[in-house]
Amino acid sequence: MIRRDGDRMMVSGPLTLADVAAALNEGNQAIGEGVSSIDLAEVGELDSSALALLLAWLREAKRQNHSLTFANLPQGLTTIASLYGVAELLPATSATVPAHH
Numbered sequence: 001m002i003r004r005d006g007d008r009m010m011v012s013g014p015l016t017l018a019d020v021a022a023a024l025n026e027g028n029q030a031i032g033e034g035v036s037s038i039d040l041a042e043v044g045e046l047d048s049s050a051l052a053l054l055l056a057w058l059r060e061a062k063r064q065n066h067s068l069t070f071a072n073l074p075q076g077l078t079t080i081a082s083l084y085g086v087a088e089l090l091p092a093t094s095a096t097v098p099a100h101h
Contacts, residue, residue, distance in 0.1 A: 007034055016050070037093065051080050054090060069092065
């Protein structure tokens with residue numbers, strides 16, 4: 001589910017309520033070890049708990065004074081973030097988050 005490549009972490013597979021607890025701990029550990037980019041290109045099924053997971057990782061990075069960005073945010077996730085009004089909280093390295101007009 002989570003692979004490391006230097007300061008980049010790749011997340012794959014489903015990110016649903018059943019999966020996020022394990023991903024949270026593993027991701028927090030990786031952030032503590034210097035991960036600064038999280039790539040979500042290989043994420044499959046997701047629900048609103050995936051958004052909560054990303055926000056929790058951002059809190060952990062901030063707590064440790066690390067910067068953190070997300071690459072390849074899935075469209076479903078950006079839609080959920082927009083519906084909840086928190087899309088601007090997700091620092092994306094690509095133009096996958098629609099701009100607000």
